[in-house]
Amino acid sequence: MELADIKQIGVIGGGTMGFGIALNFALAGYPTVLNDISDEILELSMKNIRSALALFIEYEIINQKQSDDAVSRITTTADVNMVASNSDFITEAIFDRSKDKREMFNLLDKLSPPHTIIASNTSHLVLSDFGSDVKRQDKIVLTHYFAPPHIVPGVEVGKGPKTSDETFDIVYKLMKKTRRIPIRLQTEEPGYLINRLQTVLFKEAARLWAQGMASAEDIELGIISTFGFRMPHEGPFKHYDLAGIWKWPEDIRFPPPDPTNEIDKKISKHLKERKTWFVNPEKFDEAVEKRDREFIRRYKALYMSKED
Numbered sequence: 001m002e003l004a005d006i007k008q009i010g011v012i013g014g015g016t017m018g019f020g021i022a023l024n025f026a027l028a029g030y031p032t033v034l035n036d037i038s039d040e041i042l043e044l045s046m047k048n049i050r051s052a053l054a055l056f057i058e059y060e061i062i063n064q065k066q067s068d069d070a071v072s073r074i075t076t077t078a079d080v081n082m083v084a085s086n087s088d089f090i091t092e093a094i095f096d097r098s099k100d101k102r103e104m105f106n107l108l109d110k111l112s113p114p115h116t117i118i119a120s121n122t123s124h125l126v127l128s129d130f131g132s133d134v135k136r137q138d139k140i141v142l143t144h145y146f147a148p149p150h151i152v153p154g155v156e157v158g159k160g161p162k163t164s165d166e167t168f169d170i171v172y173k174l175m176k177k178t179r180r181i182p183i184r185l186q187t188e189e190p191g192y193l194i195n196r197l198q199t200v201l202f203k204e205a206a207r208l209w210a211q212g213m214a215s216a217e218d219i220e221l222g223i224i225s226t227f228g229f230r231m232p233h234e235g236p237f238k239h240y241d242l243a244g245i246w247k248w249p250e251d252i253r254f255p256p257p258d259p260t261n262e263i264d265k266k267i268s269k270h271l272k273e274r275k276t277w278f279v280n281p282e283k284f285d286e287a288v289e290k291r292d293r294e295f296i297r298r299y300k301a302l303y304m305s306k307e308d
């Protein structure tokens, strides 16, 4: 099977995520069937799709014809069989309850043609658990979008224990074709990659707020105006490189590694060798200037109005 064999998309669940995922596929040219438990919910999904398209038109991302074409590619049905029997790729975006996901995966496995790839948009459940009864173990996959999925570009693409490389590769290409940015996950853990990172930040922010260190407003402001400001350009690894932390004396570099822990040992080795992740140390000054130019452009756009 190849990417070109994916002609028809199915989306199960037309809520906050499902309508945007269906819209994303339709905008990329795919006939898409959207399913939910009632026609009333599906009417609301279509209303949300039209509102999202109106904003895209307003911001000149698309024109009226592209919007009309996208709408014409989406059909809705409360009959899951209609989706399962006709789709080459199905993603579910129903409630994040293991039991519900298991039932849905088993149903889709039973009703879909053997070649159909079945994906989940789960935020923290793992395929090795709720997908364990599915016969087509090689054709189940994670495609984890982020709200609002028709705008936020990143999508985690993850494997179950027996997902084939072929499936993974097709889905990776499918995400690219639909103008998303696929993030490949090599192992499976509850919360996968991005939500694990987000959760650490949220938990610590909530703890410091509850402890009274700062108000919620100041915590938000602090994040948005500091590392949040930098984030469109750099994540933690590129920041480590560009801030020159790799050049610091060993005893003040962070994170402080625990010498007895195998994972920490790996980090420790990297730090000890003064390795960078992204920036060539010989072109450090160049990289810093490039960063600064981007930061100044953003600073100007965000913090300096014409009146200033």
Ligand SMILES: NC(=O)c1ccc[n+]([C@@H]2O[C@H](COP(=O)([O-])OP(=O)(O)OC[C@H]3O[C@@H](n4cnc5c(N)ncnc54)[C@H](O)[C@@H]3O)[C@@H](O)[C@H]2O)c1
Pocket: 012, 013, 014, 015, 016, 017, 018, 035, 036, 037, 041, 092, 093, 094, 095, 096, 097, 100, 104, 121, 122, 123, 124, 144, 145, 146, 147
């Ligand atoms: N909301 C987010 O920010 C977000 C972000 C990433 C991933 N997710 C994940 O996406 C999934 C959906 O989340 P959501 O926020 O869109 O939820 P939601 O409650 O807005 O929508 C879920 C929809 O699924 C429908 N549904 C439930 N059972 C169904 C069934 N058996 N058949 C067909 N439709 C069914 C519901 O009627 C509802 O419309 C969850 O797994 C969630 O963890 C959510």
